Amino acid sequence: RGFVELDRVSKIYGNKDVKIVAVDEISFSIDKGEFVVIVGPSGAGKTTVLNILGGMDQASGGSVWVDGEDIAKYNSRQLTQYRREDIGFVFQFYNLVPNLTALENVELALQICKDPLDARQVLREVGLRERMKNFPAQLSGGEQQRVSIARALAKNPKLLLCDEPTGALDYQTGKAILKLLQDMCRERGMTVIVITHNSALTPMADKVIRIKNGTVSSMELNEKPIPVE
Numbered sequence: 061r062g063f064v065e066l067d068r069v070s071k072i073y074g075n076k077d078v079k080i081v082a083v084d085e086i087s088f089s090i091d092k093g094e095f096v097v098i099v100g101p102s103g104a105g106k107t108t109v110l111n112i113l114g115g116m117d118q119a120s121g122g123s124v125w126v127d128g129e130d131i132a133k134y135n136s137r138q139l140t141q142y143r144r145e146d147i148g149f150v151f152q153f154y155n156l157v158p159n160l161t162a163l164e165n166v167e168l169a170l171q172i173c174k175d176p177l178d179a180r181q182v183l184r185e186v187g188l189r190e191r192m193k194n195f196p197a198q199l200s201g202g203e204q205q206r207v208s209i210a211r212a213l214a215k216n217p218k219l220l221l222c223d224e225p226t227g228a229l230d231y232q233t234g235k236a237i238l239k240l241l242q243d244m245c246r247e248r249g250m251t252v253i254v255i256t257h258n259s260a261l262t263p264m265a266d267k268v269i270r271i272k273n274g275t276v277s278s279m280e281l282n283e284k285p286i287p288v289e
């Protein structure tokens with residue numbers, strides 16, 4: 061079994077009159093340390109898949125294996141612990157706490173986590189040595205996204221899940237963020253999953269999973285993923 065493996069996972073919203081099949085028996089597998097891009101049009105089910113993987117949403121059916129455990133069988137207490145300890149999240153709009161500094165934002169996330177890394181060290185690693193004492197409003201979009209990546213990485217998670225991480229950034233800044241994610245994958249052996257509607261990101265991935273209508277439409281392996289420069 062893969063480090064991450066979805067086996068015929070579905071997510072159905074609605075009631076007996078209106079049914080929305082957001083994810084339709086999707087199956088795929090991801091190796092430990094892989095840099096994966098999930099791409100597809102708006103409404104394809106990408107965010108739903110990522111939320112199920114991150115324990116933020118419960119599948120309606122199927123199995124969700126992560127590091128040997130089927131999290132689809134977890135109860136809500138187990139899911140909360142899984143979200144806190146095993147998963148790092150990066151969002152399009154950073155979700156930083158505005159009245160806390162960069163350092164405090166990272167430290168806050170570490171309070172509920174089992175085996176955290178050093179917050180200052182991780183902030184230095186993402187290029188924010190000189191910005192730790194700044195508040196989010198004093199930082200550029202790219203710097204705010206670096207704080208949010210540091211916050212996720214400092215938890216030392218099993219999986220780093222990124223939902224449109226470059227979606228609010230200009231092209232150059234977005235590329236720098238993507239490079240940071242790719243470096244973290246290579247240097248830490250972290251498993252990184254990025255969802256996007258922007259197919260320009262696909263050449264950098266080890267694996268590209270294309271989603272359409274809630275299921276995999278095609279999958280590619282890049283023998284030589286392009287290093288982001």
Ligand code: ADP
Pocket residue numbers: 073074080081082083100101102103104105106107108109
């Ligand atoms: P993507 O991330 O690819 O844009 P989503 O996973 O957000 O797609 O959505 C997939 C489908 O599920 C869409 O048709 C969306 O409208 C629907 N959907 C997502 N969340 C909900 C919800 N909470 N209630 C009802 N429908 C939803």
Ligand code: ADP
Pocket residue numbers: 140143144148149155169172
């Ligand atoms: P709680 O149950 O204490 O409200 P959650 O279980 O929702 O916390 O979240 C646990 C972890 O998941 C947090 O430490 C954080 O890293 C991540 N997380 C979940 N949702 C968000 C969010 N909206 N913004 C930032 N991090 C989040």
